[in-house]
Amino acid sequence: MHLGKIGRNEAGGITRLSFTPEEKEAKAFVADLMEQASLAVDEDAMGNLFGRREGRNPQAPAVLIGSHVDSVVNGGMFDGTAGVLSGIEVLHTLQEHGWQGSHPVEVVAFTDEEGARFSTGMLGSQALVGQLTQEALDSHKDADGMSVAEAMKEAGYDPLKLREAKRDPSTVKAYLELHIEQGKVLESQGLSVGVVTGIVGLRWLHLTLKGEAGHAGTTPMKLRRDPLAAASVVMAYLEDTVKGEADTVGTVGQLRVRPGGINIIPGEVELTMDIRSLSRATLDKVEQALRQFIDDICQERKVHCALDVLHRLEPVSCSPGIVDTIENAVKETGLDLFHLASGAGHDAMVMARMTDVGMIFVRSKDGVSHNPKEWTEKDDLGDGADVLLKTVTALAR
Amino acid sequence: MHLGKIGRNEAGGITRLSFTPEEKEAKAFVADLMEQASLAVDEDAMGNLFGRREGRNPQAPAVLIGSHVDSVVNGGMFDGTAGVLSGIEVLHTLQEHGWQGSHPVEVVAFTDEEGARFSTGMLGSQALVGQLTQEALDSHKDADGMSVAEAMKEAGYDPLKLREAKRDPSTVKAYLELHIEQGKVLESQGLSVGVVTGIVGLRWLHLTLKGEAGHAGTTPMKLRRDPLAAASVVMAYLEDTVKGEADTVGTVGQLRVRPGGINIIPGEVELTMDIRSLSRATLDKVEQALRQFIDDICQERKVHCALDVLHRLEPVSCSPGIVDTIENAVKETGLDLFHLASGAGHDAMVMARMTDVGMIFVRSKDGVSHNPKEWTEKDDLGDGADVLLKTVTALAR
Ligand SMILES: NC(=O)NCCC(=O)O
Numbered sequence: 092m093h094l095g096k097i098g099r100n101e102a103g104g105i106t107r108l109s110f111t112p113e114e115k116e117a118k119a120f121v122a123d124l125m126e127q128a129s130l131a132v133d134e135d136a137m138g139n140l141f142g143r144r145e146g147r148n149p150q151a152p153a154v155l156i157g158s159h160v161d162s163v164v165n166g167g168m169f170d171g172t173a174g175v176l177s178g179i180e181v182l183h184t185l186q187e188h189g190w191q192g193s194h195p196v197e198v199v200a201f202t203d204e205e206g207a208r209f210s211t212g213m214l215g216s217q218a219l220v221g222q223l224t225q226e227a228l229d230s231h232k233d234a235d236g237m238s239v240a241e242a243m244k245e246a247g248y249d250p251l252k253l254r255e256a257k258r259d260p261s262t263v264k265a266y267l268e269l270h271i272e273q274g275k276v277l278e279s280q281g282l283s284v285g286v287v288t289g290i291v292g293l294r295w296l297h298l299t300l301k302g303e304a305g306h307a308g309t310t311p312m313k314l315r316r317d318p319l320a321a322a323s324v325v326m327a328y329l330e331d332t333v334k335g336e337a338d339t340v341g342t343v344g345q346l347r348v349r350p351g352g353i354n355i356i357p358g359e360v361e362l363t364m365d366i367r368s369l370s371r372a373t374l375d376k377v378e379q380a381l382r383q384f385i386d387d388i389c390q391e392r393k394v395h396c397a398l399d400v401l402h403r404l405e406p407v408s409c410s411p412g413i414v415d416t417i418e419n420a421v422k423e424t425g426l427d428l429f430h431l432a433s434g435a436g437h438d439a440m441v442m443a444r445m446t447d448v449g450m451i452f453v454r455s456k457d458g459v460s461h462n463p464k465e466w467t468e469k470d471d472l473g474d475g476a477d478v479l480l481k482t483v484t485a486l487a488r
Numbered sequence: 489m490h491l492g493k494i495g496r497n498e499a500g501g502i503t504r505l506s507f508t509p510e511e512k513e514a515k516a517f518v519a520d521l522m523e524q525a526s527l528a529v530d531e532d533a534m535g536n537l538f539g540r541r542e543g544r545n546p547q548a549p550a551v552l553i554g555s556h557v558d559s560v561v562n563g564g565m566f567d568g569t570a571g572v573l574s575g576i577e578v579l580h581t582l583q584e585h586g587w588q589g590s591h592p593v594e595v596v597a598f599t600d601e602e603g604a605r606f607s608t609g610m611l612g613s614q615a616l617v618g619q620l621t622q623e624a625l626d627s628h629k630d631a632d633g634m635s636v637a638e639a640m641k642e643a644g645y646d647p648l649k650l651r652e653a654k655r656d657p658s659t660v661k662a663y664l665e666l667h668i669e670q671g672k673v674l675e676s677q678g679l680s681v682g683v684v685t686g687i688v689g690l691r692w693l694h695l696t697l698k699g700e701a702g703h704a705g706t707t708p709m710k711l712r713r714d715p716l717a718a719a720s721v722v723m724a725y726l727e728d729t730v731k732g733e734a735d736t737v738g739t740v741g742q743l744r745v746r747p748g749g750i751n752i753i754p755g756e757v758e759l760t761m762d763i764r765s766l767s768r769a770t771l772d773k774v775e776q777a778l779r780q781f782i783d784d785i786c787q788e789r790k791v792h793c794a795l796d797v798l799h800r801l802e803p804v805s806c807s808p809g810i811v812d813t814i815e816n817a818v819k820e821t822g823l824d825l826f827h828l829a830s831g832a833g834h835d836a837m838v839m840a841r842m843t844d845v846g847m848i849f850v851r852s853k854d855g856v857s858h859n860p861k862e863w864t865e866k867d868d869l870g871d872g873a874d875v876l877l878k879t880v881t882a883l884a885r
């Protein structure tokens with residue numbers, strides 16, 4: 092898998108952030124593969140890459156299959172790419188067998204699914220469904236303060252053409268995504284493939300806490316306004332709260348302390364919170380409780396707080412018709428039928444706003460993902476691709 | 489005060505880390521002032537800068553007065569410099585009045601008192617008392633991974649000459665340091681000057697927590713080994729523990745999370761803890777309790793921990809004879825006599841291993857220090873310099 096070498100560090104970790112040279116190289120590699128599969132290659136204004144095989148009726152809406160090729164920082168080489176490469180393989184197989192259904196079939200590599208660069212993801216699919224705003228391109232910034240719009244320009248895209256990426260919903264019949272599970276459920280069941288029933292909703296929150304920097308030796312504890320001490324209590328509260336809810340998780344993945352001197356009481360702390368649940372009501376409840384707790388603790392500690400929502404996706408159920416079709420494909424492939432939910436977010440969540448969606452999960456070794464140790468066996472990917480092929484031919488027939 | 493412009497950012501914060509061009513510029517400025525005061529200027533192998541005025545008996549041990557000119561990151565312009573500049577002023581005054589005692593008087597600007605660059609301080613005074621090791625120069629590194637020895641070379645010093653900075657104790661009669669209080673005690677008493685009775689001991693600890701990075705969505709809470717979640721509990725424990733002890737403080741000033749992705753469970757966290765108390769027994773007790781708590785919490789959470797001591801200074805009492813002399817000087821100056829302890833560390837703590845020490849504190853506005861808002865009124869500095877002058881003439885007589 093040559094794609095797994097692009098953006099790879101010595102320790103085997105993959106870093107392919109959106110609108111960077113590494114991501115461009117990965118997309119060029121994918122475009123090449125698409126051409127080898129005799130697909131008509133196209134890129135939209137947001138950098139989403141498409142490879143299209145016409146159906147007997149070019150007017151019929153297309154079956155879209157795909158995923159993404161961007162990665163988190165120091166991530167694995169299967170997250171996203173498994174879906175893009177197996178999608179191309181499926182179309183290659185159709186081409187080799189001269190199979191043509193009534194519907195066109197397209198494979199897509201979406202731009203910035205991960206959200207690793209701008210702390211807000213699904214940029215490509217949001218643009219495609221027409222729900223990414225110009226304002227969002229300006230307001231979301233990377234660690235160096237560069238906005239999405241600026242990064243697009245640097246990479247040769249015109250952010251003002253964003254609306255051109257919006258796709259007419261009548262041209263799409265369904266969206267199918269094969270993805271590694273990124274969890275341990277299939278492994279614990281001894282199964283290579285699973286049918287996804289739904290995807291958790293997520294909230295990405297950004298918290299800024301401002302207190303007063305001061306001397307670590309001369310400021311008595313009771314006179315402090317230490318934002319990191321406040322943050323530690325907030326983090327412990329988040330962990331406790333999500334532990335008390337079913338199918339719910341909460342993570343602080345980023346935290347920055349300023350000025351960051353060993354003998355200086357911090358003056359400012361910024362941190363992110365990623366909260367997920369299969370239940371929208373639970374998400375609302377946890378977010379509400381957290382907001383209240385932060386307000387109380389900041390008042391008590393005389394620390395100023397600002398809580399911003401960076402990304403909000405509601406839980407999604409996969410479309411029953413597509414789930415049925417995938418179930419049949421699993422049975423035809425001779426695999427055991429098994430259903431599971433996704434704890435990770437996927438472009439399918441966004442595509443669900445436009446069309447019917449379905450997902451096929453492939454077993455992850457030790458459930459590890461967003462980590463260089465991410466691994467999926469070739470045979471499992473083969474099973475997944477077989478199920479994808481059968482689902483595609485059933486839908487595009 | 490021209491010195492307050494060196495290393496100053498737009499917001500008025502001072503950053504003069506050791507062995508940087510800013511620190512070099514500050515020392516050159518100070519050397520100039522020393523020459524204007526007709527002092528014999530000398531720099532030792534560690535970069536400690538001396539200005540000496542001979543006494544009638546050049547063989548007699550010298551009265552050393554001084555402080556430091558390095559700063560923390562984004563600190564204030566009085567911390568350290570107040571002692572160096574008032575020391576030079578005192579010697580200037582002696583020169584103008586043709587006053588000469590039996591003892592030589594020297595003003596010193598010590599190298600790296602703050603510890604802001606290498607997370608371990610008092611480098612200059614430690615070298616002078618002969619207790620800084622070659623090994624310490626190699627093992628302590630700055631944020632870019634540069635060791636003290638490497639930084640010295642870059643600044644034109646030879647770290648292998650370290651031992652030449654060791655001073656013969658028989659050449660020193662006493663060490664006197666004027667410093668801003670950096671706390672609110674004098675202000676709350678309405679006093680410009682106080683006599684320091686003792687200095688808190690401090691422990692600077694560095695904690696590394698290693699868990700397992702993973703996907704923030706697909707890893708159930710009970711399967712996580714999240715080092716930041718562990719760190720938040722440790723930070724809350726430190727705060728609770730020190731709040732329960734008299735005259736004791738604890739601060740986490742630095743914290744770094746890796747890999748630092750919004751949807752990645754952290755794999756590694758590093759943080760520093762600064763713990764201080766006037767009681768050595770309390771310091772031992774808090775450190776012991778903290779070590780036990782960290783061990784327990786890391787075992788419970790299957791997180792690997794490593795706790796290193798970066799800097800350890802035991803509490804110091806000022807020498808009764810010097811305290812007496814300062815008390816008399818305060819009275820002669822017509823000021824109210826007031827005693828207080830220092831919550832900040834000072835070179836006087838290290839100098840106490842070699843000679844008698846005393847300190848004079850000058851009022852800090854709002855008690856703020858290690859912050860651009862640090863401020864001390866000119867009149868208060870004048871009172872402090874008067875007390876210093878009278879103490880010096882009494883000791884060097
Ligand atoms: N599948 C995946 O890792 N998506 C990135 C968004 C998320 O954090 O779930």
Ligand SMILES: NC(=O)NCCC(=O)O
Nearest residue numbers: 308354601602832833834
């Ligand atoms: N006085 C002062 O700020 N010293 C630096 C060492 C410390 O943190 O106390």
